[in-house]
Amino acid sequence: xxxxxxxxxxxxxxxxxxxxxxxxxxxxxxxxxxxxxxxxxxxxxxxxxxxxxxxxxxxxxxxxxxxxxxxxxxxxxxxxxxxxxxxxxxxxxxxxxxxxxxxxxxxxxxxxxxxxxxxxxxxxxxxxxxxxxxxxxxxxxxxxxxxxxxxxxxxxxxxxxxxxxxxxxxxxxxxxxxxxxxxxxxxxxxxxxxxxxxxxxxxxxxxxxxxxxxxxxxxxxxxxxxxxxxxxxxxxxxxxxxxxxxxxxxxxxxxxxxxxxxxxxxxxxxxxxxxxxxxxxxxxxxxxxxxxxxxxxxxxxxxxxxxxxxxxxxxxxxxxxxxxxxxxxxxxxxxxxx
Numbered sequence: 172x173x174x175x176x177x178x179x180x181x182x183x184x185x186x187x188x189x190x191x192x193x194x195x196x197x198x199x200x201x202x203x204x205x206x207x208x209x210x211x212x213x214x215x216x217x218x219x220x221x222x223x224x225x226x227x228x229x230x231x232x233x234x235x236x237x238x239x240x241x242x243x244x245x246x247x248x249x250x251x252x253x254x255x256x257x258x259x260x261x262x263x264x265x266x267x268x269x270x271x272x273x274x275x276x277x278x279x280x281x282x283x284x285x286x287x288x289x290x291x292x293x294x295x296x297x298x299x300x301x302x303x304x305x306x307x308x309x310x311x312x313x314x315x316x317x318x319x320x321x322x323x324x325x326x327x328x329x330x331x332x333x334x335x336x337x338x339x340x341x342x343x344x345x346x347x348x349x350x351x352x353x354x355x356x357x358x359x360x361x362x363x364x365x366x367x368x369x370x371x372x373x374x375x376x377x378x379x380x381x382x383x384x385x386x387x388x389x390x391x392x393x394x395x396x397x398x399x400x401x402x403x404x405x406x407x408x409x410x411x412x413x414x415x416x417x418x419x420x421x422x423x424x425x426x427x428x429x430x431x432x433x434x435x436x437x438x439x440x441x442x443x444x445x446x447x448x449x450x451x452x453x454x455x456x457x458x459x460x461x462x463x464x465x466x467x468x469x470x471x472x473x474x475x476x477x478x479x480x481x482x483x484x485x486x487x488x489x490x491x492x493x494x495x496x497x498x499x500x501x502x503x504x505x506x507x508x509x
Contacts, residue, residue: 178225181259189254191219191263205230210266219253224260232262235386239264241303241358247293248371248381267381270372272365273406282370283412286380290368290400291416293377295423298393302358308391310348313441314341319448323455326494326503336488343484344441351437351481352392354430359391360384363399365406393426394435395442402439402472404446404465436479440489443472447493451504460505467496 186192191211199208199220205228209221224230232255242249250264272290275282318341321332332340362384369381397420401413417435421428446469450462473493477486494500 178223182221182223182261185256185259185261186221189263191221194219196221211263218266220250220264220266222262222264224262226258226260230260231257231386232260233257234388235262237303238358238360238385238388242297242382242385245297245300246376246378247297248369248374248378249385250381250383267369267371267383270370270381272368272370275370276365276406283409284415286368286370287400287408287412287416288419289377290363290380291397291419292423293380293382294363294393294396295420296377298357298424302356302390305358305388305390307356308359308361308389308395310345310352313348313352313438314345317341317344317441317444317448319452320444321492322448323451324447324493324504325451326500329494332492336492340485340488340492343488347437347481347484348441351430351434352394353434354393354426356390357393358388359395361387361389361391361395361399363396364403365400368400392434392438393420393424394431394438398435398439398442402443404443404450404469404472407468433479433481436476437481440473440476440479440482440485443469443476444489447473454504455506458506463501463504466501466504470496 191213194211194213196209196211199210205225207223209223211219211221213219222232222235224232224235236252236255236257239249239252243251248267250267252262252264254263255261272286275286318337321337321340325331360382367382367384369383371379371381397417401408401416417432420426421431447466450466450469453459453462473489476482477489
């Protein structure tokens with residue numbers, strides 16, 4: 172029996188003992204992880220979503236359940252957990268529909284301001300409550316997370332940076348993070364962007380934003396999820412919208428504006444450096460070249476962020492060691508030869 176058929180039998184056995192055993196199964200679009208999703212369609216237009224998160228592929232549904240329950244307890248619209256088997260990595264969750272923010276924006280660009288405003292309000296509300304017991308996203312870990320950019324986002328004719336240069340860069344970035352990413356820490360979902368948020372117009376207030384893909388949540392700085400949303404790797408967020416939402420958050424929370432913007436800039440560079448490396452690896456090593464189409468946008472986020480004075484000590488190293496996303500280099504990242 173193949174691994175795929177064995178997995179299918181596990182899921183079928185789980186469903187056979189459930190209320191949804193004879194519902195129609197249709198695939199849903201996945202993401203960059205090893206998780207798979209199916210929509211189960213029942214009578215009277217009823218539907219739920221099956222999450223297949225195989226532990227043998229490094230997935231774990233326990234964190235998803237924990238964070239979903241915490242978010243729902245705050246009045247937020249994470250999916251309700253309807254059934255679960257953590258041992259085999261299968262969940263049945265509430266179906267929040269197909270109204271992804273990204274889809275709404277493509278249909279009607281005028282929706283950007285009100286939907287991003289509501290999503291910013293979600294963060295304002297979430298950051299007012301003590302976070303659950305999660306691992307912190309600290310300065311050293313965040314600095315180390317950027318090393319993948321120097322290891323994977325490289326031209327074949329460009330020598331890798333020496334360990335001394337890379338260690339110095341990591342130490343410098345850690346020092347920057349330690350002095351700027353300060354203050355009270357909150358729950359950060361980490362992938363809070365238009366492909367993971369759903370518009371739920373039949374609900375009210377902050378519950379109008381459906382939340383997905385939060386199982387990697389940690390404790391971190393208030394600006395982290397705002398950066399994730401407004402410096403989106405997959406779509407252009409108008410600069411005026413980015414500025415409005417940062418202002419909206421600062422005004423609503425009363426945080427120090429200068430300190431918050433400094434942390435926002437630093438976290439933007441940290442996050443986008445990591446994304447460059449992750450996208451290069453997804454393409455070159457996992458056969459997912461479409462991620463390279465996002466690289467010029469991510470590079471622009473990095474380049475723009477490096478203009479902030481807080482990042483002066485690392486700007487030269489980044490620009491010297493990492494190649495510009497020229498067409499030939501992008502083709503190489505997609506698996507072609509230079």
